[in-house]
Amino acid sequence: MLKDFFNKKRRYATVPPERQQPASMNEGVMTKCPSCKTIVYTKELRKHQMVCMNCQHHMPITAPERIEGLFDEGTFSEINTYLVSSDPLGFPDYMKKVEQDKKKTDLHEAVVTGKGTIDSHPVVAGVMDSRFRMGSMGSVVGEKIARAIEEAAADGVPFVMFSSSGGARMQEGVLSLMQMAKTSAALKKLDREGLLFISIMTHPTTGGVSASFASLGDYNFAEPGALIGFAGRRIIEQTIRQELPEDFQTAEFLLKHGQLDDVISRTDMREKLSAILAIHRT
Incomplete structure (x- = not known):
């Protein structure tokens, strides 16, 4: 999974402004779940349709x-x-x-x-x-x-x-x-x-x-x-x-x-x- 660190493709934030995390989290390699605060690979999260694998929080x-x-x-x-x-x-x-x-x-x-x-x-x-x-x-x-x-x-x-x-x-x-x-x-x-x-x-x-x-x-x-x-x-x-x-x-x-x-x-x-x-x- 270390190869994900070298994937520099831009990640566009989809969360409405009132629920957004800092852009550096949403648009980068890692994403922080707004519910349980778990930090996960954005690539893996997208494979899971933006549903937190830890708490099942549904992100937009x-x-x-x-x-x-x-x-x-x-x-x-x-x-x-x-x-x-x-x-x-x-x-x-x-x-x-x-x-x-x-x-x-x-x-x-x-x-x-x-x-x-x-x-x-x-x-x-x-x-x-x-x-x-x-x-x-x-x-x-x-x-x-x-x-x-x-x-x-x-x-x-x-x-x-x-x-x-x-x-x-x-x-x-x-x-x-x-x-x-x-x-x-x-x-x-x-x-x-x-x-x-x-x-x-x-x-x-x-x-x-x-x-x-x-x-x-x-x-x-x-x-x-x-x-x-x-x-x-x-x-x-x-x-x-x-x-x-x-x-x-x-x-x-x-x-x-x-x-x-x-x-x-x-x-x-x-x-x-x-x-x-x-x-x-x-």
Whole structure:
């Protein structure tokens, strides 16, 4: 393993700013787990899909990394790639920040949609990336997800969605909120076709995304430790004037209270999805 010390290939940090470790750790040969503080080889951690081998803490990954670890090699084909945001409200510096995120992530928007196979099972999928405007759902994100759902209905295949979002994109105002209805309506059409929708919520899935398509799956799953909820903890506590449980709005809390079907480790996700797709394959 000493050879890893001589691998100087740049490692790009994928963790949102509030959870980042020093860049020297994230972008180098070694990575420090933010949960158990264990220092491990970044190369080995990536082989384990950024799940700590010591404590099983799930670190954020990019949309391309998730796609690579989930789909059969060479089968994923992106759709609606070049849809890009406009600035309908003339919000100060909005387009400047969008352009910065494009360069930072090498993505056009906060979601990647496409077709592929998971263990030979054909699906249409959407994968959100929290590095792009914190995965917020603006007009383009909602449109890409709705089109992907319609593509699944046209092809007669299941739709799989990985959510990672801070909620609706405030810079687009009510147009962003309209995406909640648009995506939900598209899913209703998919349901009328008798087709499967599997929703997987990752850290974080909050706001308008959690209150719309992310919670409408035939199966609703989440990764361990994922923050899932609509309003923030502080707002809820101030509203109800009660202290909330320590694990409130975690995936495990939601599973315990019947709002999820299962909490699945990232390293087991492909196998579990394959089993479900096999059961529902027509």
